[in-house]
Amino acid sequence: MKYLLFLLFLLTACVDNRSNNTVSSPTALDAGRGYLEACLQGDFSKAAQFISNDSLLQQNLRMMEADYRTLEREGRQMRRTASIQIHAINEVNEEKVMMIYSFSYTPEKKDTLYIQQQASGWMLVAKF
Numbered sequence: 001m002k003y004l005l006f007l008l009f010l011l012t013a014c015v016d017n018r019s020n021n022t023v024s025s026p027t028a029l030d031a032g033r034g035y036l037e038a039c040l041q042g043d044f045s046k047a048a049q050f051i052s053n054d055s056l057l058q059q060n061l062r063m064m065e066a067d068y069r070t071l072e073r074e075g076r077q078m079r080r081t082a083s084i085q086i087h088a089i090n091e092v093n094e095e096k097v098m099m100i101y102s103f104s105y106t107p108e109k110k111d112t113l114y115i116q117q118q119a120s121g122w123m124l125v126a127k128f
Contacts, residue, residue, distance in 0.1 A: 024120050024121035025050065025121045025122040026121060027122060028089070028099065028115040028122045029086075029099070030122065031050050031121070031122035031124060032086075032099045032101070032113050033084060033086075034046075034050050035113070035124055036084050036103075037084065039061075039068075040079050040082055040084070041079075041080055042076060042079070042080070044061060044064070044068075047061060050123060050124055051124040051125075052118070052123050052124065052125050054126070056126075057124060057125075057126070057127060060127055079103075079105065082103045082104045082105045083103070083104040084101055084103060084104075085101060085103065085104060085107060086100070086101050087100045087101060087102065087110060088100040092114070094117075095116055095117040096114060096115070096116045096117070097114070097115045097116075097122075098112060098115075099112065099115060100112050101113065111127065113126070114126040114127070114128075
């Protein structure tokens with residue numbers, strides 16, 4: 001009986017819940033920062049969990065991953081150690097936030113994320 005309980009416990013601990021492919025973010029800042037940190041670390045599957053199922057965002061993420069994969073070791077290390085510089089967070093409406101940011105390795109290049117509150121939490125809906 002002990003072995004059966006142990007086996008049951010082991011199986012439940014090892015279950016991989018693949019149906020939940022999004023990360024629930026309590027704030028827009030957490031969603032944006034989580035996405036950007038995952039991209040800097042080269043963890044694009046984690047970054048994909050912060051974006052909605054928009055094909056344009058998925059394509060943009062695939063392009064970022066392809067660019068990351070072409071970098072040499074020093075370039076990847078530079079990105080992994082880079083910091084995110086948030087220049088502004090503007091509330092478009094109650095459910096949508098615009099975040100302007102840059103990375104420390106290219107501070108002159110500013111990008112914009114649009115983050116929207118959804119039923120599961122805050123998620124990226126557009127990137128410019």
